[in-house]
Amino acid sequence: MPKKRVLVGYGIDVDAVANWLNTTDGSVQNPTNVSRGIYGATVGLDRLLTLFSRNSIKATFFTPAHTLESFPEQLAKVRDDGHEIGLHGYTHEYPSTLSAEQQKAVLDKSISVLTDFCSKAPLGYTAPAWSTSRQLIPQLEEAGILYDHSFMHHDLQMYFAPDNSHSWIETNNSQSADSWMKPMGKIKSSSIVEIPANWHIDDWPPLNPIPGRAGAQGFVDTAVIEKLWKEQFDFGYREYDTFIFPMSIHPQVSGKPQVILMHERMIEYINQHEGVEWMTFGEMAKEYLGGKIAGAKVEGGADR
Ligand SMILES: [Zn+2]
Numbered sequence: 001m002p003k004k005r006v007l008v009g010y011g012i013d014v015d016a017v018a019n020w021l022n023t024t025d026g027s028v029q030n031p032t033n034v035s036r037g038i039y040g041a042t043v044g045l046d047r048l049l050t051l052f053s054r055n056s057i058k059a060t061f062f063t064p065a066h067t068l069e070s071f072p073e074q075l076a077k078v079r080d081d082g083h084e085i086g087l088h089g090y091t092h093e094y095p096s097t098l099s100a101e102q103q104k105a106v107l108d109k110s111i112s113v114l115t116d117f118c119s120k121a122p123l124g125y126t127a128p129a130w131s132t133s134r135q136l137i138p139q140l141e142e143a144g145i146l147y148d149h150s151f152m153h154h155d156l157q158m159y160f161a162p163d164n165s166h167s168w169i170e171t172n173n174s175q176s177a178d179s180w181m182k183p184m185g186k187i188k189s190s191s192i193v194e195i196p197a198n199w200h201i202d203d204w205p206p207l208n209p210i211p212g213r214a215g216a217q218g219f220v221d222t223a224v225i226e227k228l229w230k231e232q233f234d235f236g237y238r239e240y241d242t243f244i245f246p247m248s249i250h251p252q253v254s255g256k257p258q259v260i261l262m263h264e265r266m267i268e269y270i271n272q273h274e275g276v277e278w279m280t281f282g283e284m285a286k287e288y289l290g291g292k293i294a295g296a297k298v299e300g301g302a303d304r
Contacts, residue, residue, distance in 0.1 A: 004275035005242040005293060007284045010059040011086075011126060011149055011195075012048060013250050014078075016041035016071060018064035018092040022128065036252050041071040044255020049077055051260060055267050060281040062088035062126045062149070065113035075117065084280040085118055087111065087125040087145070094131035103135055107143055123282040126150055126248075130197045134164045137190045147193040147285035149246065155198045156236045156243040157296035158288040163190035166301050186301040193285040195246050201229055202248040207259055222262040230269060237273060242293050244284055245270070 017037035020029050052059055061078045063085050068075050079085060089095075090106045090113075098106065114122045125140055127150035140148055141163075148161055167185040199205060206225055209218025229247070236243040247266075253259060270276055279287075287293045 003241070004237065004273070006237065006245060006270075006273065006276045007243075007287060007293065008245045008270055008276055008278050009247070009281055009284060010052070010057065011246055011248045011281055012059055012061045012254075013088055013126065013248065014041065014045065014061050014063040014067045014075070015088070015092055015128075015250055015252065016064070016067040018066040018089070019128065021066070022092040022094070024094070024097055040250060040252025040255060041067060041074050044251030044253075045071075045074050045078070047255045047260055048249075048251055049081060051263055051267075052083070053081065055278075057267070057278045058083055058280050058283075060084040060086050060124065062086040062124075063114070064088045064092050064128070065090045065110040066092070068113055068117055072117070079118055084124075084282045085114055085122065086149075086281065087114060087122050089128045092128040094128055095133040095136050096131040098133070100133075100135045100139075103133060104139060107139055111143060123147060124149060124195075124285065126197065130199075137161050137164045137192055140192050141190055145192065146289070147195055147281065149195045149248075149281060150197050151194050152197055153194065153298045154196050154296045155200075155232070156196075156240060156245070158196075158244055158284065158293070159194050159296040159298050160189035161192045161194040162187045162298055183302040183304060184300065186303055187298055189298065193288050195244065195281050195284055197248065198232075198246070201232060201246065203253045203259060204248075204250055207256070208250070208253040222258050226262050226265060229266060233270060233273075244293075246281060246284070 017034050020033045020037050023029055061083055087110050090110050093106055095103050124147040125145050130150050132150050151161055166187045169180045169182050171180045205215055206220035207218060208216055210216035233245055288295050
């Protein structure tokens with residue numbers, strides 16, 4: 001069997017209070033949901049730091065600037081433990097719902113807050129709720145960001161994110177069919193390394209109950225999620241000589257006792273495999289940029 005190389009890492013979205021405050025229309029959030037965010041920034045974060053410390057793992061904490069400014073002592077622990085701190089909006093705003101100017105203002109502010117706190121510029125970005133926009137990649141390029149973790153063109157390989165210049169036409173039944181029967185425009189790559197996002201390696205939808213929201217049922221047995229994640233790892237290990245396994249988690253979800261226990265079992269399982277290297281997402285992106293690990297190429301679309 002050829003020698004394997006697997007880059008494994010945790011991307012932790014320290015949404016804390018910010019994601020609850022992102023009501024998008026100014027509607028009032030209830031204090032119990034805010035308390036779930038405070039739990040994440042305090043109890044959950046501390047438990048994850050202990051988990052990583054016990055297992056000698058350096059991870060990437062994607063932190064809304066609102067979290068950093070509201071819980072600076074907590075994020076100082078993250079920074080001082082040698083973990084990476086990456087961008088995740090200011091108040092967990094969805095780029096998909098903002099104007100280009102608002103997106104730019106959020107990016108500029110959050111880069112400035114993280115740069116001041118870490119005494120160095122952030123390397124990477126993940127979009128809140130992976131709810132992206134066409135302006136996102138061009139704005140990240142302009143800001144000198146190295147990598148993104150929001151798109152889903154692949155699941156187990158890095159690639160250069162498409163520059164979002166490829167056009168497509170949505171159907172509109174009130175118009176003639178001829179108006180939308182056109183192929184997608186040709187995909188061109190940007191300079192941003194993509195460490196793909198993947199809802200199937202994310203703790204939030206299955207393990208975080210939000211009453212009234214069908215997509216956040218939240219009461220799935222962790223044994224089911226553990227099996228789902230292990231199967232994806234097993235497939236990668238069987239099919240590829242080299243691949244990445246980026247897991248996306250949240251302190252307010254994965255800090256719960258039953259989920260910490262699942263992570264302990266996952267880490268032990270992954271570590272049984274030859275060729276596994278734990279690293280931050282920033283380190284993964286640098287491996288790819290340096291040509292030290294192969295990846296994928298996103299192709300498709302037509303000249304029109
Ligand atoms: Zn988030």
